Amino acid sequence: MLEIPLQIGGGGFLYWAIIFFVLAIIAAAVGSRGVAGVSMEIARIFVLIFIILAIVALLL
Secondary structure, eight states, X not given: OOOOOOOTTTTOHHHHHHXXXXXXHHHHHHXXXXXXXXXXXXXXXXXXXXXXXXXXXXHO
């Protein structure tokens, strides 16, 4: 059986940032601006956390 080497079950920050970004795009297309704004903010926070953790991991 072919296994995908992504850590989807691990709940990585980048994975969840992409999920919230897609949710924000769908919400904006439907016209729900409040949900789109909140989703984009959550995605932005997850991306920032991912970048900070990636830099820390590279330095150690």
